[in-house]
Amino acid sequence: MRRPCATTAGAAALVVALSGAVTSCDAERSQGTEKQSSAAAKHSQGPQLALTHMVNTYYLPRPTASDAGDRPTDSRPSEYKLRLTTSKPPPGRDPQRVEDVKVTFDLSAVKDSATLHWVNKGYGCTRSADSLTCAPGDIKEGEGAEFTPFAMKPRPDAAKGPAGPVNITVTSTSAPTVRHTTQLVIGAPVLTARQEESRTEVKPGSELRLKPAFGNRGDTDIDDDLLVVVTADRATLRKKYRNCRYDKAAVPTKAVCAVPGPLPAGAAYETDGPVRAVTDKTARRGRISYTVYRAHDPQDAELLPGSAPRGTGPLLGLRRVDGGGSTFTTTGHWKAEMATGGLEFVTTQVHDRQAPGLTIKGRVGQVVDVEVLTPDPAHQGATRLTLPEGTSLVGRRDGDPSELLFCTYSEDGNGPVECPAPQMTSPILRVRIDKRVAGAQGTISVPADPSDPAPDPDPENNTSPIKVEYLD
Structure with a gap:
């Protein structure tokens, strides 16, 4: 039988845990704290x-x-x-x-x-x-x-x-x-969390629902309550459950939820209600993540202060599930301390290939570096550029770190410039401003993706201008 949050000593301690500090309730440690406070006063x-x-x-x-x-x-x-x-x-x-x-x-x-x-x-x-x-x-x-x-x-x-x-x-x-x-x-617990299949063709601005699920594959019970820390990347959380604190009163992106233990060895649970998130209207890819901690040992989790707003809806509870499948996995080195799960999503916005507008800003005679950062850098591929009149490509120089990417001429030092697909870093367009040319403007474009069967909903934004802003 699971004990309710509001009637346990562990749940009372969660008020402290959610405030960003974890304090034991036993008398011995309380006495030690009083001695430390007295000593601290002498050294104030x-x-x-x-x-x-x-x-x-x-x-x-x-x-x-x-x-x-x-x-x-x-x-x-x-x-x-x-x-x-x-x-x-x-x-x-x-x-x-x-x-x-x-x-x-x-x-x-x-x-x-x-x-x-x-x-x-x-x-x-x-x-x-x-x-x-x-x-x-x-x-x-x-x-x-x-x-x-x-x-x-x-x-x-x-x-x-x-x-x-x-x-x-x-x-x-x-x-x-x-x-x-x-x-x-x-003996030790081994915390696991369920990994969800990623969702594709998600409409920007639509709602996603996720039920955090976790288990204990160790040989030792967790006789403690649990903290579920939820974060949203390129989405916002709906503020709902009253045993959850949220980082903002409106459009929160983080929640810390206290749920009742224990978590026996061999058991697994999922939340009895979903975490609800709304994807950003401009989102291409994102993730709803959650990490489960033992309430009195949350490691270095970034908790929320006691003043953080709380939901006003029902309590978020747990229900028993089968945690023996391959979708329940451990996380990293600290298997007894935490486990992370989540849901990755890809929106229909990925079909819209977009070229970023660039501005070359500097004085005549100056060499300028411009980062070519596209809206979806990990998946955008190479870009092609036509430089504005009065500028010339410089590119890589001796001594530049090998991990940096630079745009180069695509044809024997002439013709259009090509910037490679981003890897660890975005490519750099390095140019010299040779002379002032009134109204000079180039273009940057991204090619169509032949591997994407869906049509580009807005092909007109596949090309954008490259402008020059003279500082002298």
């Missing part, structure tokens, strides 16, 4: 240290069965990521240095369940008995340090489940001490 005039985006639960995947099925394979070491930040100096004061920063990990409570597989000596990390200390050294105020201090593996005989706390203490000779506690768990 000096720099401050903070641990940000720290995980509250650190999972160690257990060995999995080999393909032969005769004995388990080694488990993959699980890295621990640390993000250390410093306060910004107040206006009118030069940045100070946070001196002699050290980070100590107390591993005594987990030594019987896990072992250190790797230690980051590059940050001065050294082990002594049941503790590990890293020495980032001095950090300039307003800057920070982000690194992986170690990776751990479970012991072969470690029991599945909670293994104890890893206590972290950050000290400095010029800033108050900071503490954090991470709970170590043997």
Whole structure:
């Protein structure tokens, strides 16, 4: 039975999570926070240290069965990521240095369940008995340090489940001490998200509907609520659900939705209502994406403040689905922390080949670079140009980076100019303004796409002018 959002401690903590910070509700951590606040007050005039985006639960995947099925394979070491930040100096004061920063990990409570597989000596990390200390050294105020201090593996005989706390203490000779506690768990969830088939021939300005779906293929339950962060590229979201916050009151492009857990191992769910998005009227291609996080460990997700507008419609809930198919996939390295799915769309606007108007702006005698950027650069293909009278093509020079693309003459240094199809960068038209010619104008055109069976709805915009603007 799924618990409702509004009646759980986890859901109450989501109010904090949606405000951009994640706070534990247990008494021990509350006491630690009070001590830190008291210490911070004593150092209110000096720099401050903070641990940000720290995980509250650190999972160690257990060995999995080999393909032969005769004995388990080694488990993959699980890295621990640390993000250390410093306060910004107040206006009118030069940045100070946070001196002699050290980070100590107390591993005594987990030594019987896990072992250190790797230690980051590059940050001065050294082990002594049941503790590990890293020495980032001095950090300039307003800057920070982000690194992986170690990776751990479970012991072969470690029991599945909670293994104890890893206590972290950050000290400095010029800033108050900071503490954090991470709970170590043997075993791990493996988050997956459903990948939708892309949709084509979508009419610009029409509505798309997507039901985020996610599952857990690991051996460990996620006993937490979940955050679903939705973003729209070349589309806007309809502000609907009251357990979602939106980045704007009108035409939002991002939503953060809190949905109830838990997510047991082997289970998968989809939302019981769709995320609705309206494609931009000028959109050619776009994507509606969503990422699922554990509510109390949202990593470095860009959450929304508590003041962000909330929908006024029904609650967005979940319903059980089969998550065993190939459409449910993991995402990247942090399989226990997040999974991303989404829907790519292509509109009918792609059939309209368009040439961009260009302006060559400069003084007589000057060499000018103009980026040839078409509305659909990844799919537009090559363009052909006729230069305005009084200009001449320069093209690539010695020392230009090899990855840059330049327009060239298409016929033995004469005739029209051709700009290659964009790759990592858009092509550059490099010309010299040789002389002033009143009313000088060239043209840029894109050829028809022979692979596109649909007719171009507006062939007249396949050619546009190239103008010259003289600055002297």
